[in-house]
Amino acid sequence: MSAVKQDIGARVDALAQALEGDDFVMAVERLADGMSPDERQALQEVLMERAADEEDLQKAVRRRYAEKGWTRRTLARLEGLWRDDRADVLAEAIQAGPDGETTPLGELELLRENPGRAAVVLDELSRHDDARVRAWVPAVAAEILGEGGSRLLLSLTRDRDPDVRDAAISALVSLGSEASRLALPDLRRRLHSRSADERIAAMQALANAGDGTALTFIDECAATAESSEERRAARSAADTLRAKGAR
Numbered sequence: 001m002s003a004v005k006q007d008i009g010a011r012v013d014a015l016a017q018a019l020e021g022d023d024f025v026m027a028v029e030r031l032a033d034g035m036s037p038d039e040r041q042a043l044q045e046v047l048m049e050r051a052a053d054e055e056d057l058q059k060a061v062r063r064r065y066a067e068k069g070w071t072r073r074t075l076a077r078l079e080g081l082w083r084d085d086r087a088d089v090l091a092e093a094i095q096a097g098p099d100g101e102t103t104p105l106g107e108l109e110l111l112r113e114n115p116g117r118a119a120v121v122l123d124e125l126s127r128h129d130d131a132r133v134r135a136w137v138p139a140v141a142a143e144i145l146g147e148g149g150s151r152l153l154l155s156l157t158r159d160r161d162p163d164v165r166d167a168a169i170s171a172l173v174s175l176g177s178e179a180s181r182l183a184l185p186d187l188r189r190r191l192h193s194r195s196a197d198e199r200i201a202a203m204q205a206l207a208n209a210g211d212g213t214a215l216t217f218i219d220e221c222a223a224t225a226e227s228s229e230e231r232r233a234a235r236s237a238a239d240t241l242r243a244k245g246a247r
Contacts (some may be wrong), residue, residue: 005042012046045116084119086110087124091133104136111144111186116145119152126152131161138164138171150179165200173205180209191217196225200233207237212246 015027028047029187032040088094093104111118122145126137141149153175156168158175165186172183183205191214203221206214215238221233 002042004039005046006141009040009046030244043116044120045096045114047184057079090121091125091128091130094133094136095130104166108140115144115148118149122149123152126156129139129166131159134161134164135167138167139174142171142174142178147175147179150175150182153179158182162195162198168200169205173208180205180211184209184211185223187211188214191221196227196230200230203234203237210241210244210246212241215241215246 090107122137122141125133141152153168153172157165159165169183173180187202187206190198193199203218218234219236222231225231
């Protein structure tokens with residue numbers, strides 16, 4: 001931890017001990033007003049770390065917790081302090097595509113260097129109006145946040161856009177068996193989707209996750225599915241499950 005961040009953390013802790021509610025928020029805002037851009041970023045990181053100590057940041061921001069605890073009492077009001085403008089830059093780059101002036105790859109380097117900041121930026125992007133932006137989030141969250149991003153990914157499996165849902169499922173499965181379990185109920189429902197593509201994707205994901213409860217249904221698809229593509233996908237998924245010891 002840098003000396004600057006350590007000093008800011010001590011100042012925040014001192015304020016938290018002496019103040020609460022609106023008084024604490026106003027004190028932090030005054031503290032931020034006199035800071036350089038680098039110091040403000042360090043302050044954001046400190047606040048996020050303190051929030052994580054008490055409760056999951058994203059969940060707290062969304063649900064506006066009112067329980068006791070200085071972080072949760074003031075978190076909703078402090079959200080504006082740590083909103084990161086890199087989310088806007090990234091969203092514009094994603095929407096512009098390869099012809100844009102800024103590329104997502106360039107911005108990604110900044111996020112990789114600071115996972116705490118990445119968590120806030122990705123959470124903002126996961127709620128963007130444009131489905132292309134939301135669909136970009138899962139793979140990046142899995143790469144940078146690892147299992148720490150599983151709750152964000154789970155929320156995206158319920159997105160209104162099917163491409164976003166598919167990307168979130170794939171990202172969860174890529175994180176390994178522990179995170180994959182969060183996606184299993186949704187994947188089992190997808191086996192009965194009207195879309196053959198969605199059924200195929202679900203079978204593949206369930207096979208990768210090693211979910212043996214799906215084997216009977218997948219075997220049935222391998223024998224009775226209308227399209228040869230779905231039958232091949234089902235046979236492949238069944239073979240994968242049996243190789244993993246599923247019965």
